[in-house]
Amino acid sequence: MSAHCQLTGLKPVFGNNVSHSHRRTRRRWNPNVQQRRFWLPSEGRFVKLTLSARAIKTVDKIGIEQAVARIRARGERI
Template identity: 70%
Template structure:
């Protein structure tokens, strides 16, 4: 699971038990599927965004966010 806007991906590490046995684990980003109205194209687009990505869209607007995603080589 990867954020379309910020590029956040799972982090990997080790879970350490009381006896110090180490096993693998991962930290998943808080990725949500969001649907936005893209007025310039007259259609809805569906994006997979992390919580920080949703806040970024709220701050800069959906048009600027889509332009940023396309500049990174993504396809909204």
């Protein structure tokens, strides 16, 4: 499972760890992604989505039908 949100498009961000002596080493910040299963009534089946915590709240607010429409509008297959 890659650290990538299907709804918001959130991906890892890269930067540096900076030590006390100011030596810099590369690091990455991964988004809080979870794999959730939702019932899609229009198609009569479950869909499994990889979503960030913020995207899960968005699905609760706008509904799964509209969320799936947004994902498909981005060109992603479900």
